[in-house]
Amino acid sequence: MPSTINWTQVQTRPTLMIPGPTELPFPVIQAMNQPSVIQYDRSFDEGVLEPTTLALRDVFQTKSEVIIMPGSGRTALEAGALSIIEPGDRVLVVGAGAFGLLMREIMDRVGADATEFPIEWGARLDVDRLAREAERVRPKAITLVHNETSTGTTYPAAEVAGVARSVGALFMLDTVSSIAGLDVRTDEWGVDLNMTGSQKCLAAPLGMALVSVSPRAWRAMEQRKKKAQSYAYDLLRWRDNWVPVSRGGKIPDGTPRRQPISIPTHLTVALQVAVRLILEEGIANRARRHAIAGGALRAGVAAMGLEMFPDPTIASNTVACIRSPNGVEPAAVVARMREQYGILIGTGLDKIRTSTLRIGTMGITASPHYVLPTLSALEMALRDLGDKGEPGAGVGAAQAAFAEGA
Numbered sequence: 001m002p003s004t005i006n007w008t009q010v011q012t013r014p015t016l017m018i019p020g021p022t023e024l025p026f027p028v029i030q031a032m033n034q035p036s037v038i039q040y041d042r043s044f045d046e047g048v049l050e051p052t053t054l055a056l057r058d059v060f061q062t063k064s065e066v067i068i069m070p071g072s073g074r075t076a077l078e079a080g081a082l083s084i085i086e087p088g089d090r091v092l093v094v095g096a097g098a099f100g101l102l103m104r105e106i107m108d109r110v111g112a113d114a115t116e117f118p119i120e121w122g123a124r125l126d127v128d129r130l131a132r133e134a135e136r137v138r139p140k141a142i143t144l145v146h147n148e149t150s151t152g153t154t155y156p157a158a159e160v161a162g163v164a165r166s167v168g169a170l171f172m173l174d175t176v177s178s179i180a181g182l183d184v185r186t187d188e189w190g191v192d193l194n195m196t197g198s199q200k201c202l203a204a205p206l207g208m209a210l211v212s213v214s215p216r217a218w219r220a221m222e223q224r225k226k227k228a229q230s231y232a233y234d235l236l237r238w239r240d241n242w243v244p245v246s247r248g249g250k251i252p253d254g255t256p257r258r259q260p261i262s263i264p265t266h267l268t269v270a271l272q273v274a275v276r277l278i279l280e281e282g283i284a285n286r287a288r289r290h291a292i293a294g295g296a297l298r299a300g301v302a303a304m305g306l307e308m309f310p311d312p313t314i315a316s317n318t319v320a321c322i323r324s325p326n327g328v329e330p331a332a333v334v335a336r337m338r339e340q341y342g343i344l345i346g347t348g349l350d351k352i353r354t355s356t357l358r359i360g361t362m363g364i365t366a367s368p369h370y371v372l373p374t375l376s377a378l379e380m381a382l383r384d385l386g387d388k389g390e391p392g393a394g395v396g397a398a399q400a401a402f403a404e405g406a
Contacts, residue, residue: 007341014344017374019149019177019319019360020200024270028204031273032266039262049263052272059179059202059278060194060212062186065247067238068271070264071209073176073197075233078106080172080193080211082228083235084141084220087111092139092169094130094160097121098150098349099174103143115139121352122151122310122321127159134167140220141170141192147178150349152321152358153310154182161190170220176200179210180278181318181362183287192217198267201290201318203363204274207267211235218248232261290317292405293366296398297359300375303397304382304389309348309356318366320359321348325387330357333381340384341377368402 008014016023037044049068056066069075081103085091091112093104096119107114115137119125134142142164146157157173164171170192175184179194181201186194191214198208213235221228221236228234241258243249251257278286294317298308301322309321324330330347334357338344348356359374375394382389 006339008339011342014338014342015370015373017343017359017361017365017370018346019358020197020362021206022200022203022360022362023365023370024205025203025274025277025364027277028270028274031270032205034266034269037265039265040259042256044265044268045257045259048265048268048272049259050257052268052275055272055275055279056210057212059275059283060186061184061188061283062191062194062212062214064187064212064214065239065243066210066212067235067242068263068268069209069211069233069238070207070261070267071197071233072199072206073174073195073209074102075209076176076195076197076211077103077174079209079230079233079235080195081106081112082110082230082233084170084172084193084217085110085112086224086226088113089141090115090137090139092117092134092137092142094125094142094144094155095119096123096125096145096151096153096155097148099145099148099176100143103145103174107143122153124311124314125155125160127156127163130160131163131166134163134169138167139169141172143172143174145174145176146184147175147182147316147318149177149319149358150321151310151352152308152316152319153314154178154316155314157191158185158189165190170217177316177318177360177362180283180286181290181366183283186212198271198274200360201362202271202274202278204271205267207264208271213239215248234260290361290366292402293361293368293371294318294320295405296368296401297361297371297375299401300371300394300398304375304379304394309352318360318362320361321352322357322359324355324357325382328382328385328387330354332385333357333378336381336384337377341380343374343377345374345378368399371402372398
């Protein structure tokens with residue numbers, strides 16, 4: 001490899017174009033630059049935590065409670081599973097990638113009688129076949145990863161929700177890489193547990209798990225034979241200790257709340273600001289921006305002569321999964337982009353780790369300000385590694401896509 005200027009010497013860190021955590025808006029960073037406050041103080045509960053949970057209803061497009069807990073998207077998934085599912089309960093898990101398989105493992109750990117509905121990675125979901133399997137299994141719950149981060153695919157959550165309803169099952173939806181980037185309609189689709197994390201399209205710091213809980217899900221928790229085995233992440237404890245009587249909880253209106261586990265105050269303030277920015281932009285406008293940015297990235301990739309991994313009809317607007325050129329190791333591309341051009345992307349996961357690259361377009365990175373430099377760095381890194389592409393082709397195609405989308 002020829003000796004070149006190290007362009008990253010003028011940077012203090014790489015730009016995050018991975019599939020999360022993502023770059024933070026400056027107001028969100030500013031929100032964390034303040035003295036510590038007491039997490040159990042009433043002023044924090046009523047002035048920060050409560051307004052944030054209520055504002056998140058608009059982001060989730062739900063009238064139901066949204067619970068905020070310390071953790072990550074995986075925390076939200078586990079909290080949902082252990083709160084709803086008892087040992088022996090039948091669960092139908094749609095497995096279309098690494099995170100669908102993660103949900104299968106979580107269900108196994110809570111003792112569910114789990115049946116996996118396998119889908120070839122990157123392939124479309126056969127909803128009719130799923131409906132037949134659901135009729136056969138008659139599960140208590142059906143789980144789906146809305147936007148499979150490992151393969152860059154988006155699955156039809158509304159149709160899967162319809163399958164769940166047809167067999168009387170609860171619908172558990174992982175929206176870790178879709179909420180606030182794609183149009184997620186919790187109530188309209190009939191999502192009983194909408195489970196996500198703070199660090200992706202919400203564009204808040206890593207460290208918060210979020211779950212919206214439908215009335216059907218609360219009833220299922222109330223009807224358990226035994227209490228959930230987790231003290232901290234039993235969602236029913238959150239309802240009984242945090243939600244006021246007027247909204248179905250057990251806390252008299254106007255009296256102090258209790259957090260079942262201490263809430264990180266700085267992260268909550270940052271999340272509050274992130275949610276404000278989302279609602280100021282508007283959910284529809286935000287989804288459109290992510291769609292344009294995702295489309296522009298895919299146009300640039302195609303112009304570079306590269307192929308997307310998934311079926312094009314289900315390609316995600318928040319995570320692009322790209323086949324690496326023949327003879328070029330994805331890890332080498334990632335290292336070259338980071339070390340020489342200051343932009344961090346990711347390789348694929350699990351069985352496609354050595355054949356694919358992944359790029360996130362989430363939050364503020366779903367814009368020309370981030371997509372165009374990323375494509376430029378990708379072109380230069382591939383050139384450095386011996387791939388013979390046309391210089392500027394990807395950037396030009398993406399520019400045209402942005403211009404057309406705007």
